[in-house]
Amino acid sequence: MSGEVVTVVGRSSPTYLKRKIGRRLREMRERAGMTLDIAAPRLDKTRTSLHRIEVGETLADVHLIRTMTDLYDQRDDELLDLARATKKRAWWYPYIGPRSQITYVDMETEASRARTFHTTAVPGILQTADYIRARFTGARQAWTRGCAENLIAVRRIRKGRLSEKEDPLYLEAVIDESALRRMVGGPEVMREQLSLWTDDLEQVEQAKSVFKQLSAIAPSPEESIRLIEKMLADLPDLEGNSDGDLR
Numbered sequence: 073m074s075g076e077v078v079t080v081v082g083r084s085s086p087t088y089l090k091r092k093i094g095r096r097l098r099e100m101r102e103r104a105g106m107t108l109d110i111a112a113p114r115l116d117k118t119r120t121s122l123h124r125i126e127v128g129e130t131l132a133d134v135h136l137i138r139t140m141t142d143l144y145d146q147r148d149d150e151l152l153d154l155a156r157a158t159k160k161r162a163w164w165y166p167y168i169g170p171r172s173q174i175t176y177v178d179m180e181t182e183a184s185r186a187r188t189f190h191t192t193a194v195p196g197i198l199q200t201a202d203y204i205r206a207r208f209t210g211a212r213q214a215w216t217r218g219c220a221e222n223l224i225a226v227r228r229i230r231k232g233r234l235s236e237k238e239d240p241l242y243l244e245a246v247i248d249e250s251a252l253r254r255m256v257g258g259p260e261v262m263r264e265q266l267s268l269w270t271d272d273l274e275q276v277e278q279a280k281s282v283f284k285q286l287s288a289i290a291p292s293p294e295e296s297i298r299l300i301e302k303m304l305a306d307l308p309d310l311e312g313n314s315d316g317d318l319r
Contacts, residue, residue, distance in 0.1 A: 085178035086158040087171060091128030093154050097140055098126040104144040114143055128174075131158055163229065167222040180230065186241060191248040193256070194265060197230045198245070203265045206257025 101111050112122040124130040134155050180186055188195055201224050208220045233241035
């Protein structure tokens with residue numbers, strides 16, 4: 073897909089928007105007091121095809137939406153804009169291509185706040201490029217270099233939202249201490265990963281919320297920084313550790 077010019081949806085997911093449109097159309101039908109069996113033939117649709125539209129499996133174009141709003145005797149101009157937006161490609165399309173099913177990235181793109189819990193690894197959105205590459209190298213699934221680099225680019229863009237001014241993503245992560253102590257890619261990779269976090273916590277306001285609920289590690293961002301700094305100091309001692317979880 074390199075070199076291809078694409079139209080990108082800034083902060084929207086076409087897959088998510090299809091479900092949003094379908095939900096709104098179903099609510100319209102229900103407010104109009106119509107069942108699927110009543111509404112479908114009036115729209116020249118089968119019951120199954122109308123159901124697929126309402127659950128977001130099939131997209132209703134602007135012409136069908138106009139017909140449906142007329143039938144239900146309700147007006148929602150935003151639906152037309154949403155239908156047009158679904159024709160555009162999501163921001164991640166150049167990296168990972170189309171997705172027929174809604175994914176975590178779809179949901180995160182539409183979200184203003186995310187909460188996550190990790191026991192074995194650093195959350196993907198916070199991983200450095202080398203940490204990601206090391207994780208892919210040790211994964212059971214085979215990753216080509218191009219595929220891995222595309223996924224790294226996606227995670228880098230996702231991480232950028234943590235420091236945006238207009239539409240930031242507020243991330244709250246509970247991370248088990250063992251996930252931070254587990255050696256991934258060697259001491260230098262871990263040193264970069266942990267050092268990056270201390271910079272984020274001190275410089276990026278939104279990123280501070282990452283550690284707001286780190287009950288498994290420390291009760292405050294300041295104590296989290298101190299613990300991570302201690303882990304950085306301990307890294308030379310970990311280098312020779314033969315424990316499998318630290319390799």
